Amino acid sequence: MTTPHPFLEAPTGATAEPSVLRNIVAARAARTLLLGALLCAWSSCQRAAVATTAAPAVSTISSSPTSAASSALPPAVVSERVAALLAQMTLEEKIGQMTQLANTVINPTGVQRDVALDSAKLVPLIRDFHVGSFLNGEAVPPTQWVKYSAALQRIAMRESRLHIPIIYGIDHMHGASYVAGTAIFPHNLNLGASFNPEFARQTARATVLESADLGHHWVFAPVLDLGVNTYWPRVYETYGEDPLVASVMGAAFVRELQENKEIAPYKVAACGKHFLGYSDPRNGWDRTNAMISDQRLQEFFRPSFQAAMDAGLKTIMINSGLINGEPVHSSKAILTDLLRRQMGFKGVAVTDWEDIIRLVRVQKTAANEKEATYMAIEAGVDMAMTPYTTNFCRYVKELVQEGRLTEERINLSAGRVLQLKDELGLFENPMPRTDRLNRIGDPALKLLALDAARESVVLLKNEQNTLPLAPGKVKRLLVVGPSADSRANLAGGWTLAWQGRPEAEYPKDVLTIYAALKKEYPGAQVQSIPYRDAAGKLSLTSISAAARTADAVVLAIGERPYTEGLGNTSDLTLPDDQQQLVRTVQATGKPNVLVVVGGRPSIIRSVAEKSSAIIWGGLPGFGGGQAIAEIISGKVNPSAKLSFTYPQFAGHISPYHHDNNENSLDLSDFGAGFENRGPKFKPAMLTEYGEGLSYTSFKYSNLQLSDSVLSGNGKVRATVQVTNTGRRAGKEAVLWFLTDEVGRITRPVRLLKHFEKQEFKPGESREMVFEIQPLPHLSYPNAQGQPQLEDGYFTLRVGDQTKRFRYAGPAATTRSTDGQKGSGSQP
Known part of the structure; x- marks a missing residue:
């Protein structure tokens, strides 16, 4: 069993108050035996909950009736420490852990950029409402962040009956962008154009190196949405329109952000957003309705989130918009059936800014805020970014008292939030530190950001x-x-x-x-x-x-x-x-x-x-x-390739992986005289996805397949020779696309299945390899996320080379579409 909340020794340079911490530890030591007994009781309850929860059936991602039975949610997996804490907590204290407020409600001016603390505002929020999280601010010097974070944690631990620390969330989107003097990397749309996952990793590394010591425990990144609608004002936050690139880049970011050892003893949580389908609104405007079929959600919008979860993603932020008319914040089909059951997510699901009240004011699916709160909690929300009021606390308590929500349901979400704090080591190391501030603004990190820009x-x-x-x-x-x-x-x-x-x-x-x-x-x-x-x-x-x-x-x-x-x-x-x-x-x-x-x-x-x-x-x-x-x-030879399809005409949105029926207009069936009327092919794009020029030239040749027929669970090895035929060194992103020639449903004209970027000296030639496997590369998911693997012909494209092969039999095993792993391929 983990020792409860050992605060006695703060990390070197930590801005803690020893007398306060000693008092906290003394009080906790007296409760140790009690915690053990309560732990046993809690564990028994959890086992009983698991035993009585029916195994979920596979379901489509569509509206489903809201069930009053909170046991329909998969149980939270919590540590012994968290179980013991929950067993001691009042209902109000648990609800407080599910509440996130903006820094504007605790600073003197009510302005985001004022990173300062008004203790008179903070104390009642901790003492009376037990608020567990705060967020944001703006770019101020590191010393100011340390002062703010230290004061926030001291008051939180002093006023909290159980001395539970705050988890602080912040929008560091491309580096530690809310800290003055840091390295600011390219936005994700640029990083996607680099086709180099190392830059996603380095962005995450710079982010934690320049913010973890300041008390920034929770980074609201990466954006895992697909940039398929170029009108959408957040398209630049995505890694582009391809699900594989988003999966590989996003997973690289998550692993580095959450597993970085240079920031020890601290750890930082990533937040994948915005789950899911947010980036394809029908009218291109933010937080509006997306019309996306269940099958397309599974094939295009799920993989990047699944890959991040497979990489250990601890939190997700929910789509602020609607899918097929249903707000995602109140969709049990998405937040429970898909996210928890199908995808196996065990972390924290947080709303976006004011999105529960948005159900009332904007989306008009709830009559009042209390009803909206019920809908969101029942759907699967763990934490509400309210962010200005404590109404959420009051409404959740009333809903439990009325029997509409059970306390067991509150335990699930509060347990997930506390588990996150435990995994980040906040109970041991809640305080910021000052002894490593010299690495903030490190020229080496800024040079990495420059390198990322050069390749993007x-x-x-x-x-x-x-x-x-x-x-x-x-x-x-x-x-x-x-x-x-x-x-x-x-x-x-x-x-x-x-x-x-x-x-x-x-x-x-x-x-x-x-x-x-x-x-x-x-x-x-x-x-x-x-x-x-x-x-x-x-x-x-x-x-x-x-x-x-x-x-x-x-x-x-x-x-x-x-x-x-x-x-x-x-x-x-x-x-x-x-x-x-x-x-x-x-x-x-x-x-x-x-x-x-x-x-x-x-x-x-x-x-x-x-x-x-x-x-x-x-x-x-x-x-x-x-x-x-x-x-x-000419000092730098450009090597980036577009991470999106650049339209030539306003209003023409057509990602490279569009369906076959978008590719051409066949007028021959209308009879004589119609054959030559109107455009027979889709309007040309200004530049297609994956295109970009260099100051050298590359030749692709001798594409070979180890076999022309792939069967069962076999593999086909594809090789192509890539040669730098120019006079200067250059980097080339080699992109491998597959086309499923015939499917039960119309298939994309092509899909990226593997990519790799290499540097070539003048005249250098290298064999590039892609190993094709049936399930990860030839199948597609149905509306329930189950893989469909069909016999038939496929075309492989790399550069100007193509090869056709046949898949001649079903695989011996099946898999769920659990995303794409690895650096540049599936899986």
Whole structure:
């Protein structure tokens, strides 16, 4: 049995008060024998609950009647310590553990960026409501975070009858982005374009190294949604539109964040979000309805979450929207039948911001907040991010007293929250520490973020080898556009604050694209003209004049920072003023490099044709300006490939893994005269998924299969020769796609099944290998998540090479679709 809450020895440098901790330990020592007896009673209850819970039947992910029997939820698996604690706790104390409040309710000003504590506000929340978790803030210096976290924990442990520490959650989305001076990595959409899972791991490592000592125990990342709808304002938070890439990247992030040993004695929990189907709203707007079939949920939206769970994911955050008209926060089919029964998740399921009250105010599926609370708890919610009031505590208590919820149901969720705190070592090490603050802002971590940016920026077009612009040949370079001299635009939302901060508040050592180009071309005259003057008018005349005297012009266009609903849009078309800017420069006839900065693809069809070169910069983080400049100069050879399908037309959303019936329009059945009317094929994309240019060239040749027929549980070994046929070293992401030619349901035109990135010297040739197996690579799930493996022909594609083979028999065993494991393949 684990010794209950040993606080006697705080970690080196911890900001604890020894007298307080000694008193706590003394009180706990007196209760040790009592805990043992209570533990036995609790364990017996848990075994009885398991014995009386019927084995769940496999079910589809659709609406199911809400059951009043809380035993329908799988029992929580808790440690002896947690079981003993629960046995001592009152109902109110358990409900408090299920409650999460924002930092605004405990700071002096009620403003997120005020990371300070008002003890008069905090004490009653702990003493009377037993609140177990707080969240967020904004980027402040590490010392301020330590002071805040230490005061928070001291008061929490003093006022809590059982001295239970707080777990603090924070939105560190691409590095420790709510701590001043840290390494800010590219957002996930960029990392997906790198096709290098190591960068997902390094992002997680930097996050914990620069925040774990500050009292940040719970990181609300990674985003495991699929970026299939490019209108969605959070698409940049995803690893792209492919489920395999999202699975591999997400699992790499989770493992590093939760298993990192450099932050000992601390541990940090990841939070996979947003479970599930959140990223494909029908109208593209945040927190709205998605129309997704059960089968598509299983095949496309489940795998990334399953892979993260297989990697040990401790918590998930729930989809704020609806699926087929049902709010996910009240869906027992999703939060219990799928999440707990099918996928085997044992961790904490937390709501997103105000999402229980959203059932009443926005989604109109509950008459009042109390009813919404009942619906959410019965569906499977463990913790409510309320985040401003304690109404949740009152309503849950009333629901138990009325018999609508059982205390056993509350035990499940409170037990999961306490178990999370136990696994993170918070009972032993709740206090932040000051002796390792020197590693926050470590230049080595910022260099890793720069490397990630270098491999995540995509060269989309390079007409007549416009790029690279060799520094020795460029004498005058003009850099214009809204993103030319902006640090904020490079980093996007969730940087320093929820929606970013005003430009003047970003670190001055972060190079903008303009500043980086000045550094990259020391012998040239590098000029930037604001594209709007002081009165807000376009500076087209002065820009045109400067462009005519320049050797080349870099046009840095794009979006300002945003996230969530504030980023909703009905038109992705590049704004008119930016189109005017680009056309003005292009009219001069000078070589122009279009750099697209932003969290989603701006429609640039009107200006793409006359662009000499196009770079998709995305949101490359604080190293993005330098990375883009180095790609323009040729110091860095671009190696990224798009992690999404770049549309050519506004309103055209078609991920690369679309169904066959989206691929073409067959008019021949309508009779003579109709054959040549209208487009016979889908509109061409500006750039397809997985495409990206390099300053060298790669040749794919000699694709071979070890057998043309695969049967039973056998394997087929596929090999292809990849050769760097250019004059400089380069990295190439080798992407292996499979097409199921005929299926009982229409199948995607292709699906990525394996990827691997390698560096090749000039002239170097290497054999790349992919081992094809029936269940992980040839099957697809039905609506219940059961694999379907059908006889028939498949086509393998890698580069410009294709091979056809046949699967000739069912596998001897079956599996559930438990995600994809490994670094770049299934499973």
